[in-house]
Amino acid sequence: MKALAFDVFGTVVDWRAGIIGELEKFGKSHGLQRDWPAFADNWRVGYAPAMDRVRRGELPWTRIDDLHRAILVDLLIAAGIGAGDSDIDHLSRAWHRLDPWPDSVAGLTRLKQRYVVTTLSNGNVSLLTNMAKHAGLPWDCVISAELFCHYKPDPEAYLGCAELLDIAPAELTLVAAHPADLRAARAAGLGTAYVARPLEYGPDREPYDVASDHFDIVATDFVDLADQVGA
Template sequence: MVRALAFDVFGTVVDWRSSIVAELEAFGESLGLHRDWPDFADRWRAGYAPAMDRVRRGELRWTRIDDLHRAILVELLDTAGIRATESEIDELNRAWHRLDPWPDSVAGLTRLKSRYLVTTLSNGNLSLLTNMAKRAGLPWDCVISAELFRHYKPDPEAYLGCADLLDIPPAELMLVAAHPSDLRAARAAGLGTAYVARPLEFGPGHVPHDVSDDHFDITATDFVDLADQLGA
């Protein structure tokens, strides 16, 4: 029996790409710059997994996502020949704290919360996730970050650590995510799995994930559909 739902956040709960593109456009306008900001956003996000992998392999000491994001941003700005002050870079980097939810996220989470404990299980650091929830009105029961375990997903310590903090067996915790690799790792750690399709995460024209062979416990079109399937 599932008692708690743990949600991946970037891409699953919030539309990071549209939010970051809008922030970059405002940044460019403030400096009188014209760039391919959607491509810049994609490259910023593309640096996320390799940076985390360096931490996971021990090549970098434990580093928060905020700091990894900033290092990637500084490199991208340098490569693009864009000069900005430290305060301008800091403010732009905090765009990840201001991501907008998908249209169904708040309504779906509110329904799911009526029956289940709902929490984040994100690689985002605790302050980022808390600020995001406050701004976007995300109704979490609690905010759990990989920062608490010093292990980024897909390390099993993140999934098992979440279950341990909630004082429930892994089988009573279900990960909800739009990313099959995250769900496969959660399943290997003994968690339930719910795939929620977010075909626009990487923008129009992106090929959706094919999860037909993954046999996740639930496959849903959005959080409202997930609530329907889970009887909330």
């Protein structure tokens, strides 16, 4: 293993708490009361179907920023919420301002002493760069599905990441909290490291049992991951 590529939303940053917080600020500034946790969940739920529209050719290649904004507009309309373009633009970029899980920065800092550490996210390059600046994430580089015009779990994203790093797929390990992402990476020839994020979808979600998936590494957090790989 020469490099670790990290899924970002949910694995490195706590998207749900961050988006709920941004929605609450938006609601307060507009005198609105809504079920903001449910709104945040619906915003995230719209992400996969939006990417599928691109895969089916119903939309041209589209950055995640633009998909996020379109989903947000639909949700605001459905909720009967009026907002100006500048307010929508600011709120849609809440995904740029997410905070890391408590162990993320410390774990990444250790890991990069021994390995190349990069993002491998469907988030676009500007989103990931702004997020790194906001959250203090010490990436060696920022690699996005945008560079390949293929969202994960398309194999082009995993293989393209290895190619950009000039290493074999087997020398690259994907780190993710999402088993489907890891399975797709394994099918493309990458190593796999599952990191548990039991609070990603809130405290009421049942923990996922990954024992049957046989991932190469199973860790409780990034510090535990660093311990396991000798960083």
